[in-house]
Amino acid sequence: MAVDTTTSARDLLRRVRQTLDANDRWRARTLNLIASENVLSPAARSVLVSDLLHRYAEGHPGGRYYEGTRFVDEIETLATETMQRIFRAGWADVRPISGTVANEAVFSRIVPQGATVVAHTVAGGGHISHARIGSLGKRTREIRAWPMAPDGYSIDLPAARDLIAREKPALAVFGRSLFLFPEPLRDLRDVCAEAGTRLFFDAAHVLGLVAAGRFQDPLREGVDVMCGSTHKTFFGPQRGLVLARGDDPELVKDLDKGVFPGSSSNHHLFSLPALLVSALEVEAFGGRYADDTVANAQALARALAGRGLAVACAERGYTQSHQVALDAAAFGGGKRASARLSAQDIICNMNLLPGEPARNAVDPRGITLRPPIVTSRGWASRTSPRPSLAPMV
Numbered sequence: 001m002a003v004d005t006t007t008s009a010r011d012l013l014r015r016v017r018q019t020l021d022a023n024d025r026w027r028a029r030t031l032n033l034i035a036s037e038n039v040l041s042p043a044a045r046s047v048l049v050s051d052l053l054h055r056y057a058e059g060h061p062g063g064r065y066y067e068g069t070r071f072v073d074e075i076e077t078l079a080t081e082t083m084q085r086i087f088r089a090g091w092a093d094v095r096p097i098s099g100t101v102a103n104e105a106v107f108s109r110i111v112p113q114g115a116t117v118v119a120h121t122v123a124g125g126g127h128i129s130h131a132r133i134g135s136l137g138k139r140t141r142e143i144r145a146w147p148m149a150p151d152g153y154s155i156d157l158p159a160a161r162d163l164i165a166r167e168k169p170a171l172a173v174f175g176r177s178l179f180l181f182p183e184p185l186r187d188l189r190d191v192c193a194e195a196g197t198r199l200f201f202d203a204a205h206v207l208g209l210v211a212a213g214r215f216q217d218p219l220r221e222g223v224d225v226m227c228g229s230t231h232k233t234f235f236g237p238q239r240g241l242v243l244a245r246g247d248d249p250e251l252v253k254d255l256d257k258g259v260f261p262g263s264s265s266n267h268h269l270f271s272l273p274a275l276l277v278s279a280l281e282v283e284a285f286g287g288r289y290a291d292d293t294v295a296n297a298q299a300l301a302r303a304l305a306g307r308g309l310a311v312a313c314a315e316r317g318y319t320q321s322h323q324v325a326l327d328a329a330a331f332g333g334g335k336r337a338s339a340r341l342s343a344q345d346i347i348c349n350m351n352l353l354p355g356e357p358a359r360n361a362v363d364p365r366g367i368t369l370r371p372p373i374v375t376s377r378g379w380a381s382r383t384s385p386r387p388s389l390a391p392m393v
């Protein structure tokens, strides 16, 4: 929007405030069904604004390239230890500033240039960072698509085993953006081991479910590295996370270098205390929240299907995660349907569905409906609001 230079700075400042207030009021009453988002608890919000907004820290606590970090060192150490405890991970890195940055840090160090890898296509539910035009594509053009069963949502196991045995990919990328059911890690880990293929799991969406011991437990099911976003089902501030079992010192060294200096220098310290508070809340209340979120997704799917809507995967009970996929062709496609819903203050995303060409991304067939925020707010009939630790004042 062009700024009218004749308008005084004072008027513009007022407009900033008014616009933010209008957004806050609107967002507070929308039915938000966007999967990538959640809301911070009052306790996490209460530590978001501090002197750390202005500070820098590179490296690790106790080994910084900046002076003046002794207090943030304490927060970062506690956050790292808490993540290790929650995920039973021998090694954790809380420094990536988003899930995409975490993926970039990992791919940059464990995918040799030009190596063959296997991942989900974007229409198959994969994230853009797993695609040729994303992070993974900076390392290699040789990205094979997971072969899918006729339902489009499950990996075809015999075909996947053949692919891995034949192509011996350096990395097998599991985890998706459209992520309804657990990945078959146990079914594919042996063939990966024989082929020398490392297993990577992108838990961006399901991190809170995994933290709560729901959905699946990738590090125990054979995964070498797991990444995630800390602000989706894991209801913290917008950051990223890398986790590993920690039993492979060479791998840990590579991952550590991938995070810093490979993909970041300073790591937006102001949100680290909120990450720590949210992680403690996940530890305390995450199980109930994960159960409620999945139950709400399943109830939404059943209700929509009961009204004749084309909800995906009826034969598998629609979903075991926080997501519901819907074919919106009967409503003019995903773009039209999501715009109409948005006009009614129901916010959801249009989404490619399995089998669609990538060029449909601007006007795909599907929409996705995901109730993590509705669950946090306690707006679904069988839930009360997500508990919070007491705000720190």
Ligand SMILES: Cc1ncc(COP(=O)(O)O)c(C=O)c1O
Binding pocket: 036, 098, 099, 100, 101, 103, 126, 127, 129, 175, 176, 177, 178, 202, 204, 205, 228, 229, 230, 239, 240
């Ligand atoms: C599977 C997957 N990986 C990574 C990301 C990126 O996470 P972030 O938005 O934290 O960069 C997303 C985002 O939704 C995702 O769906």
